[in-house]
Amino acid sequence: MSTLDPSLIVAAAPAALPAAKAASPTKAAFRQFLRSPSGVAGAAMLLVLVLGTLFGPLVYPVDPLDIAGLPFTPPSADALLGTDYLGRDILAGLIHGGRATLMVGAVAALITISIGVTVGALSGFFGGWIDSALVKIAEFFQVLPPLLFAMVLVTLFGQKLTTITLAIGAVSWTAAARLTRAEFMRLRDLDFIKASRAAGAGNAHLILRVVLPNALPPIIVSATLAIGVAILFEGGLSFLGLGDPNTMSWGLMIGQNRNYVLDAWWAVTFPGAAIFLAVLAISLVGDGVNDAVNPRLRRR
Numbered sequence: 001m002s003t004l005d006p007s008l009i010v011a012a013a014p015a016a017l018p019a020a021k022a023a024s025p026t027k028a029a030f031r032q033f034l035r036s037p038s039g040v041a042g043a044a045m046l047l048v049l050v051l052g053t054l055f056g057p058l059v060y061p062v063d064p065l066d067i068a069g070l071p072f073t074p075p076s077a078d079a080l081l082g083t084d085y086l087g088r089d090i091l092a093g094l095i096h097g098g099r100a101t102l103m104v105g106a107v108a109a110l111i112t113i114s115i116g117v118t119v120g121a122l123s124g125f126f127g128g129w130i131d132s133a134l135v136k137i138a139e140f141f142q143v144l145p146p147l148l149f150a151m152v153l154v155t156l157f158g159q160k161l162t163t164i165t166l167a168i169g170a171v172s173w174t175a176a177a178r179l180t181r182a183e184f185m186r187l188r189d190l191d192f193i194k195a196s197r198a199a200g201a202g203n204a205h206l207i208l209r210v211v212l213p214n215a216l217p218p219i220i221v222s223a224t225l226a227i228g229v230a231i232l233f234e235g236g237l238s239f240l241g242l243g244d245p246n247t248m249s250w251g252l253m254i255g256q257n258r259n260y261v262l263d264a265w266w267a268v269t270f271p272g273a274a275i276f277l278a279v280l281a282i283s284l285v286g287d288g289v290n291d292a293v294n295p296r297l298r299r300r
Contacts, residue, residue, distance in 0.1 A: 029292040039288015045281035053098035062092035064248045072264040082266040100249040104165050108230035111169025113223045116176025124184025138174050146171040154242045161244040168233045183215035217293035224286035228279040
């Protein structure tokens with residue numbers, strides 16, 4: 001009977017061990033997220049909203065810009081959630097408008113995090129005059145009222161959904177920059193960073209491959225919350241009459257019907273409830289992600 005060579009076991013063990021170690025943090029974070037009731041509830045709510053906006057037109061094929069009935073028709077069998085001041089179907093507006101609203105939130109948050117992480121990483125890693133210059137720039141944007149600044153940008157460059165998204169991202173990055181700067185300043189002088197530098201790693205490698213992965217947990221949480229902030233920003237701009245009139249969104253529905261809230265409460269209430277549920281779901285997901293990526297909470 002043949003026996004297994006012990007040297008083969010020793011030789012094979014190091015190859016399998018790194019893979020197990022590499023996968024364990026992700027699995028542990030995912031398991032911790034599933035243990036968070038609020039995070040799971042938020043993910044379920046967000047999934048329902050996303051699936052509703054994607055596949056809703058197949059179930060309810062009504063154009064949100066078409067006249068579906070008389071203006072201010074209350075919820076009925078012909079219009080399940082009623083009609084607005086032009087006679088457009090509210091339910092169709094919610095289904096189609098959710099795409100634009102959620103897309104604005106996601107893209108604007110991506111722009112916010114990209115600018116914030118870039119500025120914060122360069123500022124916190126290099127320090128010195130680079131840090132001073134970038135901090136001054138961040139303070140300049142921080143002093144400006146974000147909503148007012150976004151209104152100016154949209155007014156100057158046009159009320160288009162692309163302009164609105166870029167404006168929201170351009171005025172909301174300072175919080176992400178401060179957070180990233182603090183994380184990089186905390187990590188840049190640790191021993192493993194010094195060891196990587198002594199081994200010949202350049203600044204770009206240290207920033208992107210060494211420091212940034214270790215600074216990601218709070219940045220990921222900030223990114224999830226930035227989506228909700230961007231959705232509220234879009235709703236605020238639309239409420240003030242600065243939404244894209246050619247693209248249906250939840251904020252635009254509120255903005256166009258705000259003067260008739262006493263005559264047709266449903267025209268404002270249902271889009272407002274959709275925004276509330278979306279922001280609530282994203283906030284709950286952010287809490288779950290925070291529980292999952294926070295090592296202290298993971299040990300509980």
